[in-house]
Amino acid sequence: MSVSAASVVVSARGAARGAVRDAGLLAGGSGGPAALRPLVGTVLDALAVGAGERCGPLPRGGPEVVAGRVRAAVGEVLPEYGVGSGAALGVLVRALAEGAADPADPLCAAHLHCPPLAVAAAADLAASALNPSLDSWDQAPAASELEALVCGELAGLVFGGRVPARGGGRPDALVTTGGTESNQLGVLMARERFGRGVRVVCGENAHHSVHRSAWLLGLGEPVTVAAPRGVLDPAAVEEALAGVGGRALVVATAGTTDAGVVDPLPEVAEVVARCGARLHVDAAYGGPLLFSEGLRGRLAGLERADSVSVDLHKLGWQPVAAGLFVVPDAAELGVLDHRADYLNADDDAAAGLPDLLGRSLRTTRRPDVLKVAVTLRALGRRGLAELVEHACAAAGVLAGLVREERGLELRGWPELSTVLFRPVGASDEVVAEVRRRLLEEGRAVLGRASLDGRLWWKVTVLHPRVERGELAELVKLVRDAAADVAAGAGVACGAEVGA
Amino acid sequence: MSVSAASVVVSARGAARGAVRDAGLLAGGSGGPAALRPLVGTVLDALAVGAGERCGPLPRGGPEVVAGRVRAAVGEVLPEYGVGSGAALGVLVRALAEGAADPADPLCAAHLHCPPLAVAAAADLAASALNPSLDSWDQAPAASELEALVCGELAGLVFGGRVPARGGGRPDALVTTGGTESNQLGVLMARERFGRGVRVVCGENAHHSVHRSAWLLGLGEPVTVAAPRGVLDPAAVEEALAGVGGRALVVATAGTTDAGVVDPLPEVAEVVARCGARLHVDAAYGGPLLFSEGLRGRLAGLERADSVSVDLHKLGWQPVAAGLFVVPDAAELGVLDHRADYLNADDDAAAGLPDLLGRSLRTTRRPDVLKVAVTLRALGRRGLAELVEHACAAAGVLAGLVREERGLELRGWPELSTVLFRPVGASDEVVAEVRRRLLEEGRAVLGRASLDGRLWWKVTVLHPRVERGELAELVKLVRDAAADVAAGAGVACGAEVGA
Numbered sequence: 001m002s003v004s005a006a007s008v009v010v011s012a013r014g015a016a017r018g019a020v021r022d023a024g025l026l027a028g029g030s031g032g033p034a035a036l037r038p039l040v041g042t043v044l045d046a047l048a049v050g051a052g053e054r055c056g057p058l059p060r061g062g063p064e065v066v067a068g069r070v071r072a073a074v075g076e077v078l079p080e081y082g083v084g085s086g087a088a089l090g091v092l093v094r095a096l097a098e099g100a101a102d103p104a105d106p107l108c109a110a111h112l113h114c115p116p117l118a119v120a121a122a123a124d125l126a127a128s129a130l131n132p133s134l135d136s137w138d139q140a141p142a143a144s145e146l147e148a149l150v151c152g153e154l155a156g157l158v159f160g161g162r163v164p165a166r167g168g169g170r171p172d173a174l175v176t177t178g179g180t181e182s183n184q185l186g187v188l189m190a191r192e193r194f195g196r197g198v199r200v201v202c203g204e205n206a207h208h209s210v211h212r213s214a215w216l217l218g219l220g221e222p223v224t225v226a227a228p229r230g231v232l233d234p235a236a237v238e239e240a241l242a243g244v245g246g247r248a249l250v251v252a253t254a255g256t257t258d259a260g261v262v263d264p265l266p267e268v269a270e271v272v273a274r275c276g277a278r279l280h281v282d283a284a285y286g287g288p289l290l291f292s293e294g295l296r297g298r299l300a301g302l303e304r305a306d307s308v309s310v311d312l313h314k315l316g317w318q319p320v321a322a323g324l325f326v327v328p329d330a331a332e333l334g335v336l337d338h339r340a341d342y343l344n345a346d347d348d349a350a351a352g353l354p355d356l357l358g359r360s361l362r363t364t365r366r367p368d369v370l371k372v373a374v375t376l377r378a379l380g381r382r383g384l385a386e387l388v389e390h391a392c393a394a395a396g397v398l399a400g401l402v403r404e405e406r407g408l409e410l411r412g413w414p415e416l417s418t419v420l421f422r423p424v425g426a427s428d429e430v431v432a433e434v435r436r437r438l439l440e441e442g443r444a445v446l447g448r449a450s451l452d453g454r455l456w457w458k459v460t461v462l463h464p465r466v467e468r469g470e471l472a473e474l475v476k477l478v479r480d481a482a483a484d485v486a487a488g489a490g491v492a493c494g495a496e497v498g499a
Numbered sequence: 500m501s502v503s504a505a506s507v508v509v510s511a512r513g514a515a516r517g518a519v520r521d522a523g524l525l526a527g528g529s530g531g532p533a534a535l536r537p538l539v540g541t542v543l544d545a546l547a548v549g550a551g552e553r554c555g556p557l558p559r560g561g562p563e564v565v566a567g568r569v570r571a572a573v574g575e576v577l578p579e580y581g582v583g584s585g586a587a588l589g590v591l592v593r594a595l596a597e598g599a600a601d602p603a604d605p606l607c608a609a610h611l612h613c614p615p616l617a618v619a620a621a622a623d624l625a626a627s628a629l630n631p632s633l634d635s636w637d638q639a640p641a642a643s644e645l646e647a648l649v650c651g652e653l654a655g656l657v658f659g660g661r662v663p664a665r666g667g668g669r670p671d672a673l674v675t676t677g678g679t680e681s682n683q684l685g686v687l688m689a690r691e692r693f694g695r696g697v698r699v700v701c702g703e704n705a706h707h708s709v710h711r712s713a714w715l716l717g718l719g720e721p722v723t724v725a726a727p728r729g730v731l732d733p734a735a736v737e738e739a740l741a742g743v744g745g746r747a748l749v750v751a752t753a754g755t756t757d758a759g760v761v762d763p764l765p766e767v768a769e770v771v772a773r774c775g776a777r778l779h780v781d782a783a784y785g786g787p788l789l790f791s792e793g794l795r796g797r798l799a800g801l802e803r804a805d806s807v808s809v810d811l812h813k814l815g816w817q818p819v820a821a822g823l824f825v826v827p828d829a830a831e832l833g834v835l836d837h838r839a840d841y842l843n844a845d846d847d848a849a850a851g852l853p854d855l856l857g858r859s860l861r862t863t864r865r866p867d868v869l870k871v872a873v874t875l876r877a878l879g880r881r882g883l884a885e886l887v888e889h890a891c892a893a894a895g896v897l898a899g900l901v902r903e904e905r906g907l908e909l910r911g912w913p914e915l916s917t918v919l920f921r922p923v924g925a926s927d928e929v930v931a932e933v934r935r936r937l938l939e940e941g942r943a944v945l946g947r948a949s950l951d952g953r954l955w956w957k958v959t960v961l962h963p964r965v966e967r968g969e970l971a972e973l974v975k976l977v978r979d980a981a982a983d984v985a986a987g988a989g990v991a992c993g994a995e996v997g998a
Contacts, residue, residue, distance in 0.1 A: 025964060027620035027818070028603030030550050033543040039621035040539050044532040047628060051529050059640055063851055067644040074645065074872065077652035082879035085618035092645070092873050093625040096866075099641020100629045104527030111841075112863075113638045114630070119584035121526035121627035122538035126592040128620035128818035128870075129546060130599045131613070138944050139612045141558055142598020145566040146573065146591070153576035177676065180862040188715070196717060208839035209862060216687070216860065218695060218717020257841060313863065319526070319627035320865040340707035341949050342610075342756060342957070347931050348947075352562055353938075361715065363708060364611075364677040364812065366819040367595075371627075373573065374591050380581035432846050439852075445637050448847075450840050458841070465524060 024085075027129040036129060042089045050097025057108035058101040060442030066099050101445050106463045106470040107477070110447035112257065112285055112311070114462040116319040123374035124319055127367050134175075134365040136343045137354045143367040144356055147175060150373045151324070157290050158308050159328040169329030173310075174336075174359055175368050176323035179284030180209035182309030183251070185325045185361070186280030187213040189307055190249035192335045193278065199244040201237060202251040203227040203263065207282055210251050222251075230259050230412075230451065234267035238275065246276040254299055255285030258449035258458065259411070260395075260418025262286055265301025273304070281305040284323070286416055288315035292385035295392060298415065307332075312372055315388050315417070317464060322368050333358065387464035391417045395461040398471045405479060411456055420449055420456040423482040428455035434481045444477055523584075526628040535628060541588045549596020556607035557600040559941030565598050600944050605962045605969040606976070609946035611756065611784055611810070613961040615818040622873035623818055626866050633674075633864040635842045636853045642866040643855055646674060649872050650823070656789050657782075657807050658827040668828030672809075673835075673858055674867050675822035678783030679708035680860070681808030682750070684824045685779030686712040688806055689748035691834045692777065698743040700736060701750040702726040702762065706781055709750050721750075729758050729911075729950065733766035737774065745775040753798055754784030757948035757957065758910070759894075759917025761785055764800025772803070780804040783822070785915055787814035791884035794891060797914065806831075811871055814887050814916070816963060821867050832857065886963035890916045894960040897970045904978060910955055919948055919955040922981040927954035933980045943976055 024035035059066050073095035082088070101108050104115035132140035134147060155171035176182045187210070190198050200222035202210045214222050223244060225236045232252055241248055250272045252263040265281065272279040281302055287310030289295040290302075302308060305328075312322035327333060336358040343363075344355040357363070376384070395417040402410045402421045411420035422431050431448070432455060438444040447458030457478060461471075523534035558565050572594035581587070600607050603614035631639035633646060654670035675681045686709070689697050699721035701709045713721050722743060724735045731751055740747055749771045751762040764780065771778040780801055786809030788794040789801075801807060804827075811821035826832060835857040842862075843854040856862070875883070894916040901909045901920045910919035921930050930947070931954060937943040946957030956977060960970075 024617055026603045026816075027615045027617040028550075028599075028601045029614070030547070032550070032603060032617065033547040035617040036546075036621055037543055039617055040543070040624060043621050043625050044536055044539070047535075047625060048529070048532040051527075051531070058637065063636055063640070063853055066640045070641045070644040071648065074648055074876075077648050077872065078656070078875045079879045080881060082877045082882040085621075085873075085877045088873045088877035089618065089622060092869065092876065093622065096625060096631070096641050096645065096869060097629060099644075100527075100631055101638050101640055102527045102629065104525045104531060111632070111635065111638055113632050115528070116526045116627060116630045118523055118526040118531065118534040118538055118628075119588065121624065121630075122535055122542050122584075123588060123592065124627040125539060125620065125624045126542050126546060126595060128615060128623040129617075130596060130601060131615045131620075131812075131818050132595070132599055133610070133612050133819055136610065137562055138557065138938055139600050139610055141562070141565045141600055142569050142595050145569040145598070146595065149570065149573055149576050157577070177861050178863040180860070191717075208837065212837055212860070217715065218690075311863075313630075317525075319630050320632055320863050338707065338711055342947060345931075345947065345949075347928075348935065351931075351935055353935070354562055361679070361711070362676050363679040364810075364819050370591065370595060373576065374584075374587045376577045377573070377575075377591065378581045378584045378587035380578045382579060383581040429846075432844075432850075436847065436850055436852070439637055447841060448844065450844075 028131065032129055039085055039089060040125070042086050043093050046090050046093035047097045050094040051102070053098040054100065056442045057105035058439065058442050058445050059099045062440035070095055070099055103462060106466040107443065107474055108445040109459045109461060109463070109474070110445045112314045112460055112462065114314055114317050117317045117375060119378045120318045120371040120375045123371040127370045132367050134356055134359065134367060135363045136356055140367065143370065144354060146373055147367065147369040150369050150376070151175065154324060155326045158310065158326045159303050169331050171326065171328050172330035172333060173324045173326040174333065176325050177321040178313065178323040179207060179282060179309045179311050182284065182323050182325040183207065183209045183280065183282055184213040184216065186251065186307040186309065187217055187219070187249060189332065189335055190278045191217055191219060194247040197247055199223055199248045200251060201225060201240045201244065201248050203232040203253065205230060205232070205256045205258065206251055206253055207257055230256070230261050232263040232268055234264060234271045237268055238271045241271065241275040241277055248277040249280055250277050251280045251282060254281055254283035254287065254302060255416050257285070258451055259420060260285065260414060260416040260460070262298055262415055265299070265304070269301050269304035278306045279304065280307045282309045284309045284311040285314050288312065288384070288388050291381055292388050294389060315391060315462065317387065318371055318375065322372055336361065390464050391461050394466045394471065395419050397468050398459060398461060401472055401475045405475060407479060411451065417461040419459045419461065420451065422454065422456045423486070426482065426486060430482065430485050431455045431457060434478065434485050437485060438477070438481055444474060446478065527630065531628055538584055538588060541585050542592050545589050545592035546596045549593040550601070552597040553599065555941045556604035557938065557941050557944050558598045561939035569594055569598055602961060605965040606942065606973055607944040608958045608960060608962070608973070609944045611813045611959055611961065613813055613816050616816045616874060618877045619817045619870040619874045622870040626869045631866050633855055633858065633866055634862045635855055639866065642869065643853060645872055646866065646868040649868050649875070650674065653823060654825045657809065657825045658802050668830045670825065670827050671829035671832060672823045672825040673832065675824050676820040677812065677822040678706060678781060678808045678810050681783065681822050681824040682706065682708045682779065682781055683712040683715065685750065685806040685808065686716055686718070686748060688831065688834055689777045689779070690716055690718060693746040696746055698722055698747045699750060700724060700739045700743065700747050702731040702752065704729060704731070704755045704757065705750055705752055706756055729755070729760050731762040731767055733763060733770045736767055737770045740770065740774040740776055747776040748779055749776055750779045750781060753780055753782035753786065753801060754915050756784070757950055758919060759784065759913060759915040759959070761797055761914055764798070764803070768800050768803035777805045778803065779806045781808045783808045783810040784813050787811065787883070787887050790880055791887050793888060814890060814961065815883070816886065817870055817874065821871055835860065889963050890960050893965045893970065894918050896967050897958060897960060900971055900974045904974060906978060910950065916960040918958045918960065919950065921953065921955045922985070925981065925985060929981060929984050930954045930956060933977065933984050936984060937976070937980055943973060945977065
């Protein structure tokens with residue numbers, strides 16, 4: 001136990017109240033860095049130990065076994081007396097690491113769940129220590145300016161090529177908790193523009209949060225357009241719009257969750273414009289292709305949207321959360337204007353104190369922008385582009401490996417970094433069972449997608465340095481597991497499984 | 500620049516794509532801790548340097564000057580080539596620290612903006628490094644169980660004393676981004692129970708997020724009940740309920756933002772029960788008094804609520820965010836049930852994979868529960884109680900000091916940790932100007948509240964170790980600044996201000 005941890009215990013148990021300010025209690029102030037240093041050391045040690053104990057992409061044993069180990073490690077959740085900082089960090093961080101599904105392992109590749117960059121995770125520590133809250137200037141003097149700068153720059157990346165910008169304004173972005181909140185904001189802007197009668201029109205390939213947003217905001221169920229080829233059919237969108245009248249929001253997707261494909265944005269934008277509707281593009285997944293000169297062409301048409309979702313905790317390698325809601329004209333964000341005298345009184349605004357409350361639906365708000373700003377500066381546009389390009393290229397490599405396997409069927413060539421495949425001739429039950437068995441054995445985290453009336457394995461390649469050999473290992477692992485499941489035999493899984 | 504930072508630069512600028520996996524790129528995996536160690540060292544050094552440069556509770560110069568310094572430090576937001584991890588962290592973390600309003604300084608005491616515990620900030624680093632996402636088990640095997648344990652325990656703290664629990668179920672909680680989201684969930688549950696015609700009834704002392712939630716969810720404007728004595732009048736609530744019929748949600752507050760007072764919860768609960776309405780209590784501020792045997796009596800009646808907001812990033816000293824939405828019966832959370840085949844397919848649920856999607860309105864979700872779990876274990880209930888008690892006692896000390904000053908008027912004795920005061924006989928303009936001047940000079944962060952038709956300074960004591968001498972310094976600083984402003988003279992402010 002470190003010195004500072006011991007001091008907290010002593011303080012908690014009986015130091016005279018306030019008599020001596022315990023060294024090491026707070027993360028901020030001039031003493032904060034010294035207080036944090038030993039504790040952070042404990043965290044890093046525990047992360048290393050936990051990863052070693054896990055020894056794979058996820059813990060072995062399945063939900064009940066993993067939960068049992070966590071319960072055993074935690075013991076009493078809220079003990080009467082504390083055990084001290086070092087001891088608590090050591091035990092719980094180790095348990096979390098031992099029981100993590102770690103996307104830094106190339107065999108953990110199910111979801112849009114990225115391995116974060118070390119530089120971004122380190123930057124995030126400063127956000128935790130200083131704890132600026134972005135609901136008023138006097139809680140975040142520097143953080144609020146940093147957010148404004150980064151949001152403006154990234155919004156320019158999305159809408160900078162649009163000439164002239166709609167309304168002549170400058171593009172801007174809000175920082176969100178992710179694509180779900182960004183999509184919700186896109187629907188909200190349409191509701192405030194068109195009123196409660198607005199209809200949302202989306203493809204059956206749209207993210208579930210589009211439906212959930214409409215429900216949350218008190219709107220009718222979205223009109224869902226069939227997407228038999230995986231992407232929106234502009235003619236079907238036009239037909240749907242004709243059915244609901246002009247007061248509609250079309251939601252298109254640049255990087256679907258299931259297949260990683262991009263709707264035909266220029267054609268959809270054309271239809272939307274013709275019908276006087278609004279267009280929101282969910283580019284939570286695909287948006288970061290904009291960093292790459294070679295890949296940004298795949299997002300052509302994005303700049304015609306009225307609003308766009310982009311997540312930098314997907315192909316941007318940020319720790320969660322780093323969502324963006326991007327609009328071509330900052331004035332449109334006025335929909336969120338809101339007043340609370342203690343945060344943005346009129347006379348304070350008149351005296352030059354920035355009004356931040358309209359920059360989110362949240363009030364208290366962590367500066368997720370810091371890790372993003374540090375990453376942009378550390379890697380530069382080209383550095384980020386290289387990571388995006390690697391992930392997309394690796395998906396191509398994986399698709400090639402799958403195609404070479406006679407027993408496997410590749411659904412199609414990846415557009416972004418998602419690869420769907422399945423065993424030739426197998427039932428959906430086998431596909432589902434293989435995925436669950438690999439999870440239970442702690443060997444791989446595969447995703448699943450129901451498309452074309454069949455269930456597929458989904459690999460979402462987000463590892464920015466994955467190598468061909470690792471992808472080949474993944475293919476072999478899945479192929480062998482499928483053969484075993486199909487044969488009704490258990491896969492050899494070591495003595496510890498289920499223990 | 501550290502070795503790992505240099506390796507990122509080299510990689511970004513020209514290493515053969517994927518040929519060598521750069522050491523130090525990712526925070527996770529077996530190499531993550533080693534990659535993080537030098538970067539975290541850089542962050543702690545930069546925090547120390549920045550705090551030293553600030554040399555006070557907030558940066559000097561006011562919004563334009565601070566923004567200028569941030570812009571100068573950031574330079575190009577998205578350079579073509581990166582500068583490397585160490586250099587980016589050093590510059591941006593230092594700028595953020597230099598320009599922070601740091602609640603670890605006792606003179607930064609405006610808002611419900613706490614100085615986080617070092618142990619909580621350190622724990623949060625593990626969340627960033629491992630990046631579990633709580634929308635599915637296979638992204639967060641251990642984190643999801645940890646969340647379930649902590650939520651159950653804390654919900655028990657709120658509703659454990661309730662006999663019998665409504666419906667016989669067990670209490671549960673959801674982790675939220677803060678009181679705003681928790682209040683929104685409270686309103687949402689009422690909407691789903693009573694339908695779109697539900698009316699929200701709240702006091703004029705309620706948090707602004709109650710109104711914003713009703714708007715967001717597509718409901719009518721809340722019926723706002725006058726609270727001339729600062730708290731809800733149960734008779735006025737009953738009258739309002741009679742006016743709107745039984746399909747109503749009453750929102751009461753345990754710790755108002757402006758005055759830190761607690762509505763008469765037992766009487767309000769009685770009225771609500773009589774009228775067949777629902778009761779949501781916003782205890783974002785006051786909730787953590789439950790840790791203290793001596794103080795929890797002030798929240799009597801809380802256990803009769805249908806839902807409760809509690810923020811552990813206020814009197815719980817967590818970095819943002821650590822919100823909780825608490826209900827007496829976990830079954831009520833079924834309102835949020837939601838299906839997305841890739842995250843919670845029926846056959847996966849049947850096979851025992853936990854369904855997490857209904858535990859939030861977000862999809863991707865950071866494990867904010869980790870820092871909370873570590874804090875509970877490190878300090879124990881008594882350790883947390885001691886911090887809560889210190890903050891509340893310190894507010895009493897401050898109130899005493901104010902009362903001793905002939906030139907100052909104390910609005911009332913603090914119920915929680917908020918102290919309101921103003922100069923005797925001064926205009927609202929002077930009160931507002933003093934606050935802004937102290938902000939601009941970087942000398943103190945005071946809050947403001949409009950109550951009883953007048954503007955007050957607000958000090959929200961959240962520092963868990965603030966001493967009497969520091970509170971006396973704050974009183975003297977404000978008193979002297981008020982005298983100077985009233986005299987129309989500038990306060991001496993040093994050569995650097997405005998530079």
